[in-house]
Amino acid sequence: MSEKNREGKRAARDRLAEERERQKSRDKQRRVLIVSAAVVGVLALAAVAGLVAANSGDDKETSGPLSAPKGASGKDQLSIPVGKASAKSTLTIWEDFRCPACKSFEDRFRTTIHELADKGRLKVEYHLATIIDGNMGGSGSLRAANAAACAQDAGKFTAYHDVLFKNQPPEPDDAFSKNDKLIDLAGQVNGLDTDSFKKCVNDGEHDSWALKSNKAFQEAGLQGTPSVLLDGKNIFADQQNPMTPAQLKAKVEAANKG
Structure with a gap:
């Protein structure tokens, strides 16, 4: 094999290795984005749940049956x-x-x-x-x-x-x-x-x-x-x-x- 062919193969291997590293980097970024989106979704659901709970508390305060203690006045x-x-x-x-x-x-x-x-x-x-x-x-x-x-x-x-x-x-x-x-x-x-x-x-x-x-x-x-x-x-x-x-x-x- 000529020196020129060997250099060409090394260059091809190097390019392949570089491409694999770039692909790994892209895959890692994609996973980070997916996890981040999932976290944001969970937090959004938690916020909605908290708002519902808060509203439920307000409903209880205004519409719950009033039971005054004995002898209460005013x-x-x-x-x-x-x-x-x-x-x-x-x-x-x-x-x-x-x-x-x-x-x-x-x-x-x-x-x-x-x-x-x-x-x-x-x-x-x-x-x-x-x-x-x-x-x-x-x-x-x-x-x-x-x-x-x-x-x-x-x-x-x-x-x-x-x-x-x-x-x-x-x-x-x-x-x-x-x-x-x-x-x-x-x-x-x-x-x-x-x-x-x-x-x-x-x-x-x-x-x-x-x-x-x-x-x-x-x-x-x-x-x-x-x-x-x-x-x-x-x-x-x-x-x-x-x-x-x-x-x-x-x-x-x-x-x-x-």
């Missing part, structure tokens, strides 16, 4: 009253059981509020919100609100309300989303850990009520939780000069003397 029965109806002063409290500021308020004012309510000088109207679920994700605010409404059915709202705030987890921790946790805490309230309470919690008996209460909170134009109004006047909005428990007591006592 517009749409969204208020849980504590204390004597004849009291001359009314304290309206909007709270979220996952809200750290609400816990701070409760820890500071709890004793004073209970004292005034027990003496028949103050009626308290509790409204429950679920804004932390929206801000942080999760369902602990809703689950805890439902459980508190279940406690109201059993005539144990105040005691259980206090237990929830005393055992509030850190804000990012959605521990209250677990019904078992809420039922376990009921053991700290005498007579609450019953089969009917457990069923109410596990069934989400008052979920629609809690969601409607949160919607009312949003529509009220309040700045956040806690929102605390004494006879219609917001007493917790000015954080530069917040009302103290002693000042609250003095105002209520003065109203009852008038």
Whole structure:
């Protein structure tokens, strides 16, 4: 074989090798495009599914059957009253059981509020919100609100309300989303850990009520939780000069003397 023929064959082999490498590269790019398209398709389906789930949640909020707890009062029965109806002063409290500021308020004012309510000088109207679920994700605010409404059915709202705030987890921790946790805490309230309470919690008996209460909170134009109004006047909005428990007591006592 001549040198010229050998060089021609080597050149042909080199061209073939180069063509094979180019083909491998094209095949690799094609596979990447196919996988990428598949991923995009999956993500698109997931987005649609998420949108459907979100819309389903909205439907539940607006069209689900409303089951208010026993003794609930006010517009749409969204208020849980504590204390004597004849009291001359009314304290309206909007709270979220996952809200750290609400816990701070409760820890500071709890004793004073209970004292005034027990003496028949103050009626308290509790409204429950679920804004932390929206801000942080999760369902602990809703689950805890439902459980508190279940406690109201059993005539144990105040005691259980206090237990929830005393055992509030850190804000990012959605521990209250677990019904078992809420039922376990009921053991700290005498007579609450019953089969009917457990069923109410596990069934989400008052979920629609809690969601409607949160919607009312949003529509009220309040700045956040806690929102605390004494006879219609917001007493917790000015954080530069917040009302103290002693000042609250003095105002209520003065109203009852008038």
